Amino acid sequence: MTMFCYQCQETAKGTGCTVRGVCGKSEDVAKLQDLLIYTLKGISEIVVKGKVDVRELNELNYQFLNSLFMTITNANFDEESIENQIKRMIILRDDIRKNTNTRNLHDASTFVVESKEKMLEKASSVGVLSTESEDIRSLREMIIYGLKGMAAYTEHAWNIGRKNPEILAFMCEALSSTLDDSRNVDELVDLTLKTGEFGVKAMALLDEANTSKYGQPELTKVNIGVRDNPAILISGHDLTDLEQLLEQTTDTGIDVYTHSEMLPAHYYPKFKKYEHFAGNYGNAWWKQLEEFESFNGPILFTTNCIVPPRSEEIRRRIFTTGSTGYPGCKHIVADENGKKDFSEIVDLAKKLPAPKEIETGSIIGGFAHNQVISLSDQIVEAIKTGAIKKFFVMAGCDGRMKTRNYYTEFAKKIPKDTVILTAGCAKYRYNKLNLGDINGIPRVLDAGQCNDSYSLAVIALKLKEIFGLDDINELPIAFNIAWYEQKAVIVLLALLYLGVKNIHLGPTLPGFLSPNVGKVLVDKFGIAGIGEVEDDIELFMNV
Ligand code: SF4
Ligand code: SF3
Numbered sequence: 001m002t003m004f005c006y007q008c009q010e011t012a013k014g015t016g017c018t019v020r021g022v023c024g025k026s027e028d029v030a031k032l033q034d035l036l037i038y039t040l041k042g043i044s045e046i047v048v049k050g051k052v053d054v055r056e057l058n059e060l061n062y063q064f065l066n067s068l069f070m071t072i073t074n075a076n077f078d079e080e081s082i083e084n085q086i087k088r089m090i091i092l093r094d095d096i097r098k099n100t101n102t103r104n105l106h107d108a109s110t111f112v113v114e115s116k117e118k119m120l121e122k123a124s125s126v127g128v129l130s131t132e133s134e135d136i137r138s139l140r141e142m143i144i145y146g147l148k149g150m151a152a153y154t155e156h157a158w159n160i161g162r163k164n165p166e167i168l169a170f171m172c173e174a175l176s177s178t179l180d181d182s183r184n185v186d187e188l189v190d191l192t193l194k195t196g197e198f199g200v201k202a203m204a205l206l207d208e209a210n211t212s213k214y215g216q217p218e219l220t221k222v223n224i225g226v227r228d229n230p231a232i233l234i235s236g237h238d239l240t241d242l243e244q245l246l247e248q249t250t251d252t253g254i255d256v257y258t259h260s261e262m263l264p265a266h267y268y269p270k271f272k273k274y275e276h277f278a279g280n281y282g283n284a285w286w287k288q289l290e291e292f293e294s295f296n297g298p299i300l301f302t303t304n305c306i307v308p309p310r311s312e313e314i315r316r317r318i319f320t321t322g323s324t325g326y327p328g329c330k331h332i333v334a335d336e337n338g339k340k341d342f343s344e345i346v347d348l349a350k351k352l353p354a355p356k357e358i359e360t361g362s363i364i365g366g367f368a369h370n371q372v373i374s375l376s377d378q379i380v381e382a383i384k385t386g387a388i389k390k391f392f393v394m395a396g397c398d399g400r401m402k403t404r405n406y407y408t409e410f411a412k413k414i415p416k417d418t419v420i421l422t423a424g425c426a427k428y429r430y431n432k433l434n435l436g437d438i439n440g441i442p443r444v445l446d447a448g449q450c451n452d453s454y455s456l457a458v459i460a461l462k463l464k465e466i467f468g469l470d471d472i473n474e475l476p477i478a479f480n481i482a483w484y485e486q487k488a489v490i491v492l493l494a495l496l497y498l499g500v501k502n503i504h505l506g507p508t509l510p511g512f513l514s515p516n517v518g519k520v521l522v523d524k525f526g527i528a529g530i531g532e533v534e535d536d537i538e539l540f541m542n543v
Pocket of ligand 1: 005007009012016017021022023025030
């Protein structure tokens, strides 16, 4: 059997990548990722059946999260590191199995593979299509994709020292359920919502971790031009990597710029003290091929999204860390204390020219829950007087597809008395449009990274409380979400768990939704796709 993957929005023909990923993932990488997930299912079964207390198992905990994270779209293209991760997880799996009293285990909990060839052979029979029923497959995969997003957020929190063993216990419960053929559609729909519930917990945990370590995000102007010094570009979502890079580049004459999802780091007070933290360079992840070329300096990926580099020259400038990997790019690992040595990146930066300017000016952000709630009197007043008629939550991801111009057009055409609440790299479709403000409140309020969608939920719940409403759906807030990878899946499931209805999801509905499961989402939650910009605006404004 060839590869099969339909986990992201850009999946081939909207149904599944079968030869090579549209993302650039090779058949072997896709298969090894399938086998890694299968190994995690086995571990989960042992944990659940053997009633293993995961709290004490630090290494297993962390590697479990990291394994899921490695399989997120555009995180890791490196066969060797995925192969090694499978071997590592099998050792950890067999270790806990030996110490527990479990019988009648699934093949996932016991299989052995000695070589890469055997791994690929095994992977061919355990991937997505090994679940025959289309609906069960759809639900199982939706749960797994939600868990991948949840794992990413939980790992970032872990790196800051914040842990919640309940989350890992749930992940094991959910993953082991995907091996259980007795689970029917209704049970899996319930489990999908429960995944959303734990998604909220994971995002809350990360929010608490980030804000306790780096302060509450605040209204910030971020420079999008460049200075004359040589520089390093940092991309992805991990703030602990950024902190270490900023420390190690202090007084070296090297500037640090953010790319894509790292932009919101500028909103945290703790990072403002670094004078060489120069600004944000470029746009969302998919523009990196051109932008890395003109940046000139080294690039550090802390998480997804990596686009396969076009030239050897750029490949030599790319460094990966954490869950990411790309063949031929140097990977930097942490020591036992979590410290990473970025000296090689700094040395390389010193030899390279300063970035070429591609834009000038600044953008504004930092409207996470604390900042927005401190403006709540102003916002409530604006809603009461009718100065603000509606909020559009447009959080999520950006991507390459031309149809995503919809979101730029949408932002341009919505009435002037409406405000966009955003988070994630979806913002790059409209964050440089200069949409003005309403009584001093900017019309695009950026809360931060995709995980900061949690902030938007907190804001909505706060407004519900202020207005004394029973239902979050009575607020003048419409949800028009753009998705691409699995973090957006957990954000979506979290919103469904919080009771948000009538979310529009685009630019296309997920290929992993079977017609029947899609119908459940429509009937139960009012989920819809997107249409023409003008029609959608009219629809949203009239509810
Ligand atoms: Fe295809 Fe997306 Fe899977 Fe890549 S991650 S192989 S583009 S479905
Ligand atoms: Fe973007 Fe990859 Fe999803 Fe964190 S960086 S939102 S796509």
